[in-house]
Amino acid sequence: MRTIIWKDGVVITIDQTILPDEEIWIEMRSCDEIAKAIKEMKIRGAPLIGVAAAYGLALTAYHSNAENREDFLKEIDISADMLKRTRPTAVNLFWAVDRILKKAKSAEGDVETLKSIVIKEAESIAEEDAVVNKMIGKHGSKLISDGDTILTHCNAGRLATVDYGTALAVIRAAWEEGKRIKVIVDETRPKLQGARLTAYELMRDGIPVTLITDNMVGYVMFRGLVDKVIVGADRIVCDAIINKIGTYSIAVLAYEHKVPFYVAAPLSTFDLNISAKNVIIEERSPEEVTYIKSVRITPPGVNALNPAFDITPMKYVNYIICEKGILSREDLSKMAKAHHSA
Amino acid sequence: MRTIIWKDGVVITIDQTILPDEEIWIEMRSCDEIAKAIKEMKIRGAPLIGVAAAYGLALTAYHSNAENREDFLKEIDISADMLKRTRPTAVNLFWAVDRILKKAKSAEGDVETLKSIVIKEAESIAEEDAVVNKMIGKHGSKLISDGDTILTHCNAGRLATVDYGTALAVIRAAWEEGKRIKVIVDETRPKLQGARLTAYELMRDGIPVTLITDNMVGYVMFRGLVDKVIVGADRIVCDAIINKIGTYSIAVLAYEHKVPFYVAAPLSTFDLNISAKNVIIEERSPEEVTYIKSVRITPPGVNALNPAFDITPMKYVNYIICEKGILSREDLSKMAKAHHSA
Numbered sequence: 001m002r003t004i005i006w007k008d009g010v011v012i013t014i015d016q017t018i019l020p021d022e023e024i025w026i027e028m029r030s031c032d033e034i035a036k037a038i039k040e041m042k043i044r045g046a047p048l049i050g051v052a053a054a055y056g057l058a059l060t061a062y063h064s065n066a067e068n069r070e071d072f073l074k075e076i077d078i079s080a081d082m083l084k085r086t087r088p089t090a091v092n093l094f095w096a097v098d099r100i101l102k103k104a105k106s107a108e109g110d111v112e113t114l115k116s117i118v119i120k121e122a123e124s125i126a127e128e129d130a131v132v133n134k135m136i137g138k139h140g141s142k143l144i145s146d147g148d149t150i151l152t153h154c155n156a157g158r159l160a161t162v163d164y165g166t167a168l169a170v171i172r173a174a175w176e177e178g179k180r181i182k183v184i185v186d187e188t189r190p191k192l193q194g195a196r197l198t199a200y201e202l203m204r205d206g207i208p209v210t211l212i213t214d215n216m217v218g219y220v221m222f223r224g225l226v227d228k229v230i231v232g233a234d235r236i237v238c239d240a241i242i243n244k245i246g247t248y249s250i251a252v253l254a255y256e257h258k259v260p261f262y263v264a265a266p267l268s269t270f271d272l273n274i275s276a277k278n279v280i281i282e283e284r285s286p287e288e289v290t291y292i293k294s295v296r297i298t299p300p301g302v303n304a305l306n307p308a309f310d311i312t313p314m315k316y317v318n319y320i321i322c323e324k325g326i327l328s329r330e331d332l333s334k335m336a337k338a339h340h341s342a
Numbered sequence: 343m344r345t346i347i348w349k350d351g352v353v354i355t356i357d358q359t360i361l362p363d364e365e366i367w368i369e370m371r372s373c374d375e376i377a378k379a380i381k382e383m384k385i386r387g388a389p390l391i392g393v394a395a396a397y398g399l400a401l402t403a404y405h406s407n408a409e410n411r412e413d414f415l416k417e418i419d420i421s422a423d424m425l426k427r428t429r430p431t432a433v434n435l436f437w438a439v440d441r442i443l444k445k446a447k448s449a450e451g452d453v454e455t456l457k458s459i460v461i462k463e464a465e466s467i468a469e470e471d472a473v474v475n476k477m478i479g480k481h482g483s484k485l486i487s488d489g490d491t492i493l494t495h496c497n498a499g500r501l502a503t504v505d506y507g508t509a510l511a512v513i514r515a516a517w518e519e520g521k522r523i524k525v526i527v528d529e530t531r532p533k534l535q536g537a538r539l540t541a542y543e544l545m546r547d548g549i550p551v552t553l554i555t556d557n558m559v560g561y562v563m564f565r566g567l568v569d570k571v572i573v574g575a576d577r578i579v580c581d582a583i584i585n586k587i588g589t590y591s592i593a594v595l596a597y598e599h600k601v602p603f604y605v606a607a608p609l610s611t612f613d614l615n616i617s618a619k620n621v622i623i624e625e626r627s628p629e630e631v632t633y634i635k636s637v638r639i640t641p642p643g644v645n646a647l648n649p650a651f652d653i654t655p656m657k658y659v660n661y662i663i664c665e666k667g668i669l670s671r672e673d674l675s676k677m678a679k680a681h682h683s684a
Contacts, residue, residue, distance in 0.1 A: 020640065020641040021638075186557070187531070187631070187639065187640070188557070189529070189531065189555035189556065189557060190555050192639050192640075195632075195639045195640040195644075196639060196640060199640050199641055199644045200640075200641050203641055203643070203644060208645075209644065209645065210644075210645040210646065210647060211631060211632065211640055211644050211645065211646040211647075212631070212646070212647050213531035213532050213556065213587070213588075213631055214531065214555065214556045214557035215528070215530070215531060215556035215557075215587055215588025215591055215592075216587055216588070216591075216647060216649065216652075217591055218588075218590040218591030218592075218593075218594055218652065219587060219590055219591070219649055219652040219653075220647070222590060222652065222653065245555070245557055245558055245561060246555075246557025246558070246560075248560040248561055248564060249557055249558075249559055249560030249561070249591065249595060250557075251560075252560055252594065252595055252598050253591060253594055253595075255598075256594050256597075256598065289529070289553060289554070289555055290537075290553065292634045292635070292637065292639070293634070293637050293639065295634065295635050295637055296363075297529065297534050297537045297538065297634070297635065298362065298529070298534075298537040298538060298541045298542075298553055299362040299541055299542045299545055301545070302537075302541045302545060302551065302552075302553050303550075303551065303552040303553065304552065304553040304554070305552060305553075305554050305558060305562070307558065307561055310558075310560065310561040310564065311561075311564065
């Protein structure tokens with residue numbers, strides 16, 4: 001099952017704000033609608049945001065009435081700017097948009113040709129994501145032993161990607177190979193992606209899953225209940241992993257308990273030219289903290305912080321799993337140097 | 343303002359499950375009603391549970407129709423057993439019940455005399471709690487500097503005690519001395535005592551408070567936003583602090599960030615004869631995790647853990663603040679040895 005589908009100028013995806021209560025598929029016919037859905041987190045997960053943004057440009061192209069190349073590229077540029085303003089942290093968004101812009105601008109031909117190039121490139125980005133995730137699963141599964149209990153955070157699953165997931169790809173691959181694993185997922189406040197989405201995905205696949213609150217992570221490690229941690233990433237920079245708020249706390253706890261901490265993400269999440277201090281951490285509305293699913297949980301008027309992501313220095317990361325294989329900190333550091341000198 | 347009041351055979355307290363939406367005072371006329379309120383967490387917080395249990399025995403005494411000393415003490419024993427079965431972890435409950443049992447059993451006199459002894463002892467326990475908390479505040483405030491931002495967890499405030507609080511006593515005392523402090527409180531899932539009760543108390547007192555989700559603790563420390571951590575305790579044993587789930591994760595994070603970690607609790611919370619491995623950690627209903635204020639947040643049928651407390655080894659604790667003053671780990675270890683040899 002694909003999380004996002006392109007069909008003749010319509011993009012169809014599941015509204016992730018309503019899961020698991022209802023599984024509602026929404027249809028989007030313009031880049032505006034895509035941008036709005038990303039902002040409102042109907043579409044979320046770094047790889048899926050990248051693919052959705054690509055499809056946003058494809059929608060602009062498909063429905064364009066531009067009569068010449070210049071006007072067409074202007075429309076694409078406007079859409080690209082709009083998409084880039086939706087959410088600042090996940091790099092896949094910028095990667096996908098820039099990849100399409102580059103392809104369109106360097107291509108020859110008339111408007112119809114450019115339209116089909118943009119749409120085809122968006123479809124390639126989606127297709128590659130599904131393939132890459134299978135590879136991440138295959139590589140990552142080597143790190144998983146029969147009988148392991150794996151803690152994961154937020155949702156780095158099928159719902160965060162086109163298919164199969166990143167962190168959950170590793171879990172799925174291990175499960176499909178017959179390893180009897182169990183998963184512990186924390187609920188992941190404020191938006192509860194762990195409780196809502198990861199629990200839902202794993203239950204559907206029949207993989208044993210236990211839900212905890214975010215503040216139980218230390219306790220389950222203290223009790224020796226966790227063998228490994230696997231999370232996804234929104235951006236991998238030269239010195240840190242940027243991922244959903246709460247990741248850093250888990251990484252420190254894993255380090256203290258000597259539990260290996262793995263990050264699973266495609267190369268489209270890598271941004272090795274920059275360091276963590278240059279990453280904008282999105283601050284979202286305090287209402288996401290002071291309300292849970294439209295129920296207020298605190299006195300009116302209380303101050304609240306709501307950083308959507310945090311920064312986990314590379315010191316706390318044992319391995320990064322991508323489509324190329326399993327990378328150590330040293331491998332990453334070599335890649336970063338190669339990038340800088342390139 | 344007292345959180346719990348005794349008046350002519352009626353115990354009056356605030357229903358903490360409804361705060362901060364409504365401030366509803368409930369009247370209890372029997373030990374059964376007290377036990378039920380403790381179980382349902384209408385009454386919560388280790389010191390308050392102790393006082394409420396004492397008042398539970400006072401209600402049994404007050405309304406007793408026993409005609410002789412033996413029957414009276416049997417009634418008190420039955421009530422004591424019922425109270426001790428409500429919640430297993432906070433030691434103040436056992437301490438208060440045993441203190442009254444001992445007093446009643448060692449006293450001379452007829453039923454009327456015993457009645458008044460039990461009621462008077464319960465009132466003393468309540469009175470002492472308020473006095474002790476003021477002393478905790480006065481001692482603890484020495485550890486707080488002007489301009490500090492203090493992170494606290496759950497609610498160790500007025501609402502967890504008869505008055506003034508334990509961890510919040512320290513914060514209140516520092517504030518009343520004119521130190522310009524700020525508080526960060528995490529929401530404290532599953533029951534949200536931080537978001538509901540601590541935010542409410544501090545806002546009422548005009549002390550600046552910022553709410554975060556539990557999984558933001560690492561991030562705010564990483565950003566250098568926390569100068570000190572102060573929490574309460576449900577039981578202090580010779581080698582660890584037992585407190586609300588999430589305390590241990592915070593302690594490890596504080597340790598890693600070199601943020602001092604303080605525990606504020608009265609001596610009635612100390613249980614130095616035993617070690618953490620002998621403490622029963624209460625497991626509460628999974629529905630407290632899978633629902634938030636009657637809204638389900640996860641697919642039906644998901645497994646969930648719900649330990650109400652966790653264990654923080656003494657290694658992570660810089661100081662314990664009690665009515666006797668500020669205790670180091672070494673002081674505590676000496677006290678434990680004295681207990682053992684006594």
